[in-house]
Amino acid sequence: MHTVIAYWRLCGSPSDCLGESCFLIRGTQNMGEQRARDCSLVTYMYSYPPITAPGGDIILKGVRCLIHDEDYTECTWKETGRPDRNYTFQSRYRTGAEYAECPSYTQVEGYNVGCRLEYNSHMRFATFQVQLSSANNTAIWNKDINLKPLVKLYSPVNLTVVISSSNGLYLYWDTSMSKSQCLESIVRYRSSADSAWQNSPAFTSLRYFNLPFADAEELYEFQVKIRMNEFCGTSDYWSDWSQPAYWGSNATSKGVRCLIHDEDYTECTWKETGRPDRNYTFQSRYRTGAEYAECPSYTQVEGYNVGCRLEYNSHMRFATFQVQLSSANNTAIWNKDIYLKPLVKLYSPVNLTVVISSSNGLYLYWDTSMSKSQCLESIVRYRSSADSAWQNSPTFTSLRYFNLPFADAEELYEFQVKVRINEFCGTSDYWSDWSQPAYWGSNATSKGTSEPQSLSPISTQFIRVVMTVFHSGQQVDPRWDPVDSKLQFCFRLVGSCCLKTL
Incomplete structure (x- = not known):
């Protein structure tokens, strides 16, 4: 499966938007002509990193606000990097009042990425209206934000x-x-x-x-x-x-803690921050009565041992793991049997992909380094631009996909996934870190409406189109480079405007 990305401009009049249009895809590596005849192959997706539309506009993810300890309010519109241009932030606490521009911008490389506002207690329970616009007002985003639940x-x-x-x-x-x-x-x-x-x-x-x-x-x-x-x-x-x-206990160290990283390697540590007061020797064994073996690869801080990295074999997880920590003259010693089975932390899921189905809503797919699906337990968290907090899915097993049946294309959705080993393979106490996010939904720089709009020929709203392309029943070569390719597809036109390739 290969994902092809292109931009189209909304244009024309209602009379131009009748019937069915078919377009053509051409690749650049002797791929030949690929014709997408099945309209169900077309899906729409908003993904991260932010999309750069023709002309250089960055499609932003909207404004998020947070009250820091009733100390100050911070609103941001760019989490990483800098935007393509400087945006103006304005806000008010009462409909009909004048908008006031941000008194103190947060900047990255001279570009505005956030605003810091003084906080008064009445602000938290008022209607907070924010507006983001570019210098020439070509891009604008506005929204009413309920600040009450947004205090950290x-x-x-x-x-x-x-x-x-x-x-x-x-x-x-x-x-x-x-x-x-x-x-x-x-x-x-x-x-x-x-x-x-x-x-x-x-x-x-x-x-x-x-x-x-x-x-x-x-x-x-x-x-x-x-x-x-x-x-x-x-x-x-x-x-x-x-x-x-x-x-x-007045130990010179806090004891030894061990963790298996994704069935890749085992790491045991005895000093989380700084360096210890002396160098300790770490030894371990997997069977009572066997000889202890010293650590093959120490982790050090300022020349002092603070941890040990061990190769991992699957039998280690279900054996008795005995560890021993001692100083050079044996004046301080710590030993313990460690139960490794619940101490596996998997790597975060990768390659999050969002696909929209005409009948079943939105599907999120991902990959994991763990090849055995039956061993996986997963949680998806998601939020739309209308949400102030994450929504968590129920915990589910064996699957690498998630279905959200009633996604609203007028909102922008953000998804993340975490995984761990489930009960069928020996439940771990540790979840992976959350994955990098994936996004789907509306163009966040425009407010959007619930009703179709009649657009003039000079309108410049953009849609990102993601197509899964097949050739003679085979998947397209993933090495195919779509740059400079002619991208077209088959779809039925709906609404008051047609799509025209740029």
């Missing part, structure tokens, strides 16, 4: 652990938000005996957490995140996790 608080600070003789361990912290009744918190913690984080239930109004049965022989690590709760208008955004706090 700063991370908690000053985490302190206190041990009580009767009630176990208490963790305390401070926040920049002074109103405790507005806070919702989650604590995550793990001991040196744990392979994964334990999460507390979400709780409100408190700035402390109690762990009643802490074992002083273990080393505990704690982090906290917070958000605005329902009493003050629930936010969709949690703060970042706080810096960690530790309590427990």
Whole structure:
């Protein structure tokens, strides 16, 4: 399968738009003429990176706004790189009021990519109207944004652990938000005996957490995140996790943690940041009674060992993995049996592709480095330009595609996928990182309408067309370079305008 990309200009009058049009595709590497006779082969897709239309316009993804800890409001329209031109950002909090231009732009290489606004508490519950336009007003984007769920608080600070003789361990912290009744918190913690984080239930109004049965022989690590709760208008955004706090065994290291990277290699570490106070020797074995083998390849910081990289074989995951960490004179030593089966973190999915079906809506496809589909568990998250937060799909197994049956072509959709090993192959505690995003939907620089428009011959709205092309029942050679090719296709014209090749 090969994807061919081209641009067409909307033009003509309603009388020009009747009937059926067939176009031709020519390749550049002795491909010959390919004729797409089946109209179902045509799909429409908006993808990342942003599309450059003829004339150099960048099709932007729209404006996203976030309130930082009731400190300031930031609106952005370019997440990476710089846009093709400088855009003007204007906003107002009341319909009918005058738009005010951004008082302080964020720039990349001298180009505006965002705006920073002062924050007042009434702003969060007012109608926030934003407008983005180019200097000559050829591209414009405007929208009403509901700011109430768009507050991201700063991370908690000053985490302190206190041990009580009767009630176990208490963790305390401070926040920049002074109103405790507005806070919702989650604590995550793990001991040196744990392979994964334990999460507390979400709780409100408190700035402390109690762990009643802490074992002083273990080393505990704690982090906290917070958000605005329902009493003050629930936010969709949690703060970042706080810096960690530790309590427990006075070990010179925090213990050894191991992770299998996509069944590619195993990595064990004993110092997450900085360098340790001395060089440690790492040894391991997969069978009790066997000889320990020293690490074949250390990871170092400033000449000090902080981790070990080991080759991975599939039997390792289900064997008893015994590790030992010791200093040169054996004054400090740490050893443990590690259960590797749940410690696999797969690589992120790649090659996300969006295809629209006339009968079943939108399909998202992706590839993974894991060849065994039956071993995969996946989650898709997606949001449209009308959403303030991500929507998550249910968790599903064995599939490398996702169907969204009622996608609105007037909105711009963003998709990401993460995967992990499922229960059929030994469930992992670790999900992959989210994939790079894929996009589908409307031209984000124009507002769009729900009704067809009658366009004059000089209108310049652009559509990106993605075609899957077949030749004599065989797939097109993926090495085919479509640059400078003549791109045309077969479709039935609908609406008040026709498509004309540029």
